[in-house]
Amino acid sequence: MPESPTPQQHDEFDRQRRRVLWALPTGLYLIGSRFEDALNLMTANLVVQVCLEPKLVAVALEDDSVTADLVTRSGAFTVSLLARQDRDVVRRFVKPVHEVVRSDEGAVVSMAGHDVREVGPTRLPVLAAAAGYVVCTLVRRDELGSHTLFIGEVSDVGGEPADVLRMEDTRMHYGG
Numbered sequence: 113m114p115e116s117p118t119p120q121q122h123d124e125f126d127r128q129r130r131r132v133l134w135a136l137p138t139g140l141y142l143i144g145s146r147f148e149d150a151l152n153l154m155t156a157n158l159v160v161q162v163c164l165e166p167k168l169v170a171v172a173l174e175d176d177s178v179t180a181d182l183v184t185r186s187g188a189f190t191v192s193l194l195a196r197q198d199r200d201v202v203r204r205f206v207k208p209v210h211e212v213v214r215s216d217e218g219a220v221v222s223m224a225g226h227d228v229r230e231v232g233p234t235r236l237p238v239l240a241a242a243a244g245y246v247v248c249t250l251v252r253r254d255e256l257g258s259h260t261l262f263i264g265e266v267s268d269v270g271g272e273p274a275d276v277l278r279m280e281d282t283r284m285h286y287g288g
C-alpha cells in the first residue's frame with residue numbers, strides 16, 4: 113500500500129487483506145465449555161496446536177462470548193472435531209445454546225437438538241457424533257483485542273478422526 117493511501121486504496125487494501133486472511137486453511141470445530149450448570153458448545157475455526165511438549169492447543173475466543181466466560185471460570189474446554197459430512201451442525205452453534213436436555217440422572221444428553229456426551233472430570237460437553245475430541249486444561253490466557261487466546265494442555269482425547277470438516281467445505285468465512 114502507498115505511504116499516503118487514498119480512501120479507495122485503503123478500502124482495496126482492506127478487502128485484499130481480508131481475502132488473503134480468509135484463504136488461510138482452517139478446520140471447523142465445536143468448543144465445549146461448562147461452569148457448574150451453565151454450559152455451551154460454539155463453532156470456532158481459530159483453533160490450532162501450538163506446542164508439542166507439552167501438548168498445547170490454542171483457541172481464540174471473542175471477548176464477550178459465553179464460551180470465553182465459561183472457560184475463564186472453569187479453566188477447561190473441549191474441542192470436537194466434526195465429520196466432514198456434518199457441516200450443517202456448525203450453523204446450530206453460532207449462538208449461545210439454550211436448548212439443553214438432561215437425562216433422569218442429570219447428565220447432559222443433547223444440546224441444540226444434537227446428541228452430546230460429557231467427558232473429563234468436570235463433565236464438559238462434546239458432540240456425540242464428533243469424529244474425535246480433545247479435552248484441555250487451561251494453562252494460559254492472553255487478551256489480544258477482539259479475541260482472547262486460551263491455551264490448554266491436552267489431558268484427554270477420543271475418537272480416530274479420518275475425514276474432518278474444514279472451512280473450505282462450507283461457504284462460510286470467519287476472521288480476515
Ligand SMILES: Cc1cc2nc3c(=O)[nH]c(=O)nc-3n(C[C@H](O)[C@H](O)[C@H](O)COP(=O)(O)O)c2cc1C
Nearest residue numbers: 155156157158173174177178179206207208284286
Ligand atoms: C464459520 C465460523 C467460525 C467461527 N469461529 C470462531 C472462532 O474461532 N472464535 C470465536 O470466538 N467465534 C467464532 N465464531 C463465532 C461464534 O461461533 C459465535 O459468535 C458464538 O456462538 C459466540 O460464542 P458464544 O456462543 O460462546 O457466545 C465463528 C462463527 C462461524 C460461523
